[in-house]
Amino acid sequence: MAENKPKVATACMCGCSGCHMSFLDVDEFVKDLAELVEFQSSHVIMDVKEIEKVDIGIMEGTITNDENVEVAKKMRENCDILVAWGDCACFGGIMTMRNFEKVDKILEECYLEKSDEESVVPDDELIPTLTDKAKGLDEIIDVDVYIPGCPPSADVIRYGLEKLLEGEIPKLDKDKLRY
Amino acid sequence: MNTVNFNVDGQDISAKKGMTVMEACEEHGITIPKLCQHEALENVMACRLCSVEVNGKQILPSCGLQVDDGLKIQTQTDHLKKYRRKILELIYRSENHYCMFCESDGDCELQDLMYEHEIDRFEFPRMYPEWPVDSSHDYIIKDSNRCIRCGRCVRACDEVVGNHTLSLGGRGINNRIIVDAGVPLGESTCTSCGMCLQVCPTGAIFSKLSMFKGVKKECDMTTTTCLSCSMGCGTNVYTKTGHIVEIEGADIHKESGGQLCEFGRFKPLANKGERIKNVILREDGEEKELSLSEGLEKASEMLVKSYRISAYASGDLTCEDLDAFAYAMRAHGALFDVVGAKRHRFETEVKRRINMIEGHFVTDIREIMKADNILLYDTSIYHTHPILASYIRRATSNGTKLITIDAYEDKFWNHSDKSITIESPKTQLTRLVNQVIKEGKASIEDLSRVSSILGGLRVHPKDVMEIVNLLEEATYDIIIIGDEIIDRWSLRHIFELAKLEGSYVISLNHAGNQYIKNLETEGVYEEPEVAYILAGDEEDQADMKELIEKADFSIVQSARRSELTEMADLVIPSLTMFEREGTTIDINGVKNKVERITEPKGGIRSEIGFFEELAKMR
Amino acid sequence: MVRKEILICSGTGCLSAGSEEIEERLMDELWKHELEDKYPLTRAIKRTGCMGPCNLGPMIIIRPEDTFYGNLKPADVERIVEEHLLKGRVVYDLLIEDIDGRRVEEFEKLDFIRGQKKVVMRDSGDIDPSSLEDYLKVDGYMAARKAIMDMERNEIVKEIKDSGLRGRGGAGFPTGLKWELAAKEISDQKYIVCNGDEGDPGAFMDRSVLEGDPHSIIEGMMIAGYAVGADQGYIYVRAEYPLAIRNLQKAIRDAESEGYLGENLFNQGFDFNVELRVGAGAFVCGEETALLSSIEGKQGRPKYRPPYPVQSGLWGKPTVINNVETFGNIAMIIKYGSEWFRDIGTEGSPGTKVFAVAGDVENTGLIEVAMGTTIREMINIAGGVADGKRFKAVQIGGPAGGVIPEQYLDTPIDYDSLKEAGTIMGSGGFIVLDEDTCMVDVAKFFLDFTQDESCGKCPPCRLGTKRMLDILDKITKGNGEAKDLDKLQDLAETIQATSFCGLGQASPNPVLSTLKFFRDEYETHVHDKKCPTGTCKALVEAYTINEETCVTCGRCIEVCPVDAISSGENTYVIDPEKCISCSECAKICPVDAISEGDEK
Ligand SMILES: Cc1cc2nc3c(=O)[nH]c(=O)nc-3n(C[C@H](O)[C@H](O)[C@H](O)COP(=O)(O)O)c2cc1C
Ligand code: SF4
Ligand code: SF4
């Protein structure tokens, strides 16, 4: 039995980790879940960052820079079912507020216009470059399951996971769906 | 036969002929998705979401389709659902719908439909329209980027308000709401009624005063009556944790359409004056704060020792408040008057003198929309009685002729067929009209005679003839007299004209509560020893100020600090319109309930109790 | 000697080709040879409406011998006058070469004309449209006289019903039935409206009739007015048709002053007046309810039907609205009877249809044929595919129509057969496409038109067509994905089913029909990122010249049809932006220095 447990990985892109927090609100279900699945990596509950082959990949957060793109693609390659958690991953979320202005303009405003004189726009190759627009996951990779909400409630998260473990693709009805 | 029988989703239904399929379905609890249809507005069948399958072949919008015998309607086929989803997604993804940071999140008909159709993913990328957001208006923000082009606002402005400020212009994806000839809303012909934002299904038009204060669905809602003028509009007031979030019109039916005006919808929320929590006494150039009972003491002391007392109340109070105030003041031997009552007294006097019967007075102001001809004296009602003004505009859109007579600029200039500007006394003109009606047209043909009689004649005989002709052509004419006409001569001539022509009359006054017509009022001492003014919400009534200036000692009871309270010797806290409770009488003579919406936040809980006490302290 | 007449085509096409200059030259020449008495200007030189073969303009016909000279240059006029008019000798080398290379003398013998059957275009090109007298000479207003003096109202309706005439505005609704419905309505006021909005890109049938034979339309409307009991008519013409407007204005004025319009016509107590309304030219204003709103002075947006215009049209009164060409048939049916009309055309679609033939054919212009003529025959009338290219498809029906590929070339042109073949008759657009045409591009062209013309009222049309266009754009730019074709299909279905008016409902048709017949072409675009015809710029791999091999002979420069090649230092260079990958340069290069690709 143990070796057949489905493997799960979760990852957070540009987001507040609120969806993961909300997930922790499922309370004792976490315990059940730990029995039922094997967490391969998850930044909230373990230290492993590298994504390996898993059955279910869960992603939170918006794609806003090239690192996010890379992580998303890696997750897609390594999982069978990809779940987008929360409004950010599903549709872009709060980060899309920046989509009404050009990236350069925003950086200038943040780092030059609205800050003290010495400030510069950060420009280091270690810092990931921003994408032209903040994007939902499916603008980059295929997504199988959408659990929107900001954050999705623990009940909705639990429902989604339960369905997945039953081998079904969960679909949120109108009472569970919130943008 | 006036009913037809047909079938919806396998269920046999009968409905009145002339109904739309959508209406009939709603009556039977079958809901069909919709965005452009609105019960107060004409159907334009724009959004296509209500499409249903008819007799197994055609797909037609149910909001436009009339019921008919034998129709077989399907409202929920797989095809229909697919189409609706597609349309919803097209709308959602083509405009900037980011519910997360939208004012309407939670109160949005588009969002509700998105949930209902379980749309959790999108096929089309966002389009990022970049229409400039219009925030030029004092109360309203218009964001075309969230506009779904349902045209409700346009129809509301057109059909309900009769104002035609908004229109839809531009082809294809450039189609959008245009204000007048493309000006910002704040510089337009908009009357600030807010009808557009009440009907807007999305977050494309919203109120600056209500934005981000709360989701209406999660608020408590109380239906009450607006006290600001005598139209007696029903309002739905939404509150959350004791604060007012938004005010909406309550009577959403085809005639008033749930209309409110600036005074009903926005002004009460825009009120910025500081609440008065304590009694303020100004003595020897010093300002002292007193407790309420100390204030009561001081007031009674002043009343008891004075002989000439003038008591003057705002007209925007409940019947009960007015009664209590009148009783207390009479107990102290004061002369008592209410805003607007003077005009009513004049009217009563004139009516008695010329034997004018009550039958001449319109009992339902919506009759305006049925008149052939409207003769309007004093166009300032455009601002003082906006709802009534909207009925006049709507009437003119449907062909009613409008003659306006005003001493100043005609506020109805783009609606009136004949606009006459004449300085007071307007009586000249009306008298001539009456003369022609009585003595025949010949009486005015002799121009020189007429002008010599009147000396400096300011009336053009042509104007007189035009009015006479219009009145004679019409079979149903209504004369509306604005509240600024307060000379008895004018009233007398106008009433005479109504008698001669068999016209109906609507006579307006300043009071919000027409209970003043039942109250005994007598006019006040012009130079009293003590002036006691119950202002309530009222902030700058000229005659209140005048009275304070002339009084030796003035008491002002007001909810907020205002120019009035700054002038007074003694300031006593009062209630706002939303803290009052009781009844009010509207212009049609109907008694409406006034509900307490918020708990009193000023320095007084019950005004009535206060006056009862005061009455006892003789 | 028989009096000669010189007819000079003055339709919009010929005017822009320079017919006025030819006319001036002609007058100069006649003056020079002192022929002004023999050929007085007002008698012998006649400005006519469109003669049909528009790409042969400027053109003249000399009567009575019916000699036709086309593609005239001002210099040719002198010879025509000296040779033909003075010496009676045909100027052989100015005659038009027909398809087989033979020079044809007589207009009627032109292949282009022989295959046609002229009913609606009967007078256009034959009479002076600005002359009521001319119209009367060809029995003008005789049909109206007959109808009003000798026929009962219901007889007229019956005659039109029996004729089987169907509306030429696009939908093909039986005209007789429409009139019958309007006649039955009881009302103090009814109206007749002529729809001359003609918005299809490239269509000019209605314009030509209005320009070339305005009285025939007035006559048709008058008969309709009498039949249904209407005394007021409106002709709605788009503002882009100034000549039609001028000719109509004159026709209305003349008819009024000569008693063919006004009160008590033919002393039968029947009044009829016509007013001209000029529209701003939005495509959707051609839709009948939008057009009526526009006449009423409101915004031209479609309204919900029912009520149909025959019940509640202009200002809420029963209104018959018909297309220009529909009205153009009426006088002929009344004159010759419904039997005669039924003999032309097919059982289900009697009569003729005028097409504006355009695209890759030898002769473009107006062609009126009997219904039932096959598409192949039509193309032959137009002289076949131009430049000996292979036929690929024909687009019929304008933005609401579709394409018909080679295997359907023998489809007869009538309402039902075209529908079966997946397109519609439409108002008469007929665009022949040769092998070099990219079908995705064709679909994009029409969709671009409709999405731009959408009035914006309903989301499926306003946004759906925009999304379809975006997808096509993506495909032609080489970013197409497999699921895009399904998305197109899905969107198309929703738009068709749920759009408010005909514009929206029909807008996906060009995409659907190209997708149906040329799916492989779409797939090549999507999967192989190639445009087989080289039309889609982004997908074309430009040709390049190998610097080492090039001997700078310069032959490639000469053959390049788009001037993409310029001379560099010791080689020639192809501008990849301009190159359309036609391969002409590669073919001609003597040293094989040019090849496809390498650089994009
Ligand atoms: C988008 C749209 C555009 C149309 N444009 C024209 C037009 O330009 N000319 C025309 O005669 N009919 C046009 N029609 C058809 C008219 O609505 C109407 O059917 C026609 O004028 C009726 O005349 P008929 O019965 O003689 O064809 C259009 C229809 C649609 C939906
Ligand atoms: S208008 Fe409605 S659907 Fe659009 S963003 Fe706002 S809440 Fe969401
Ligand atoms: S602003 Fe609102 S009411 Fe007006 S058309 Fe747009 S969505 Fe409809």
Ligand code: SF4
């Ligand atoms: S289908 Fe298009 S043109 Fe017709 S009403 Fe809808 S948006 Fe307007």
Ligand code: FES
């Ligand atoms: S509700 Fe019927 S079309 Fe919009």
